[in-house]
Amino acid sequence: MGVGEVEITLGDKTVTLRSSLGAAKRVSAAGGYTNVMEKLMAYDMSYFVTVVSAGLNKKPMEVEEDVYKTGLPNLVADLVTYVGYLANGGRPADMSSGEKETGEA
Numbered sequence: 001m002g003v004g005e006v007e008i009t010l011g012d013k014t015v016t017l018r019s020s021l022g023a024a025k026r027v028s029a030a031g032g033y034t035n036v037m038e039k040l041m042a043y044d045m046s047y048f049v050t051v052v053s054a055g056l057n058k059k060p061m062e063v064e065e066d067v068y069k070t071g072l073p074n075l076v077a078d079l080v081t082y083v084g085y086l087a088n089g090g091r092p093a094d095m096s097s098g099e100k101e102t103g104e105a
Contacts, residue, residue: 004090006082008075010052011066017055017082019090026054033087040079043072051079 001007004019017023030036030050039047048067052075053060067075085091 003092004085006055006078006085008052008070008078010063010070010075015056017052017078018057019055019082019085020057022057023054024086024090027051027083027086033083036083037080040076040083043076045072048072048075048079051083055082 001016002018006017007014008017009015027033027036027050030047031039036047036051040051045064045067049060049064052063052067056063084093087093
């Protein structure tokens with residue numbers, strides 16, 4: 001798996017949500033990243049469909065049945081991680097100290 005990618009089980013298969021500018025714009029257009037995170041935590045299905053479809057570069061109607069069948073509780077943690085990647089330019093945020101890495105151990 002590459003940087004900014006999150007594997008999820010959707011329906012009966014494993015798929016990879018990929019970070020891209022297009023996905024970031026689609027998710028942000030749903031009300032901003034903070035709003036999307038809050039809606040995911042509130043189990044708002046339409047936002048699950050928005051995030052999954054953006055990450056797979058598909059239309060929402062192509063994924064909504066699989067999102068429903070998979071169950072929101074089974075997706076929430078991975079989707080929150082993925083939205084965090086999108087908000088940070090497609091890569092994980094360094095949450096450890098807030099300082100840039102120096103390369104020293």
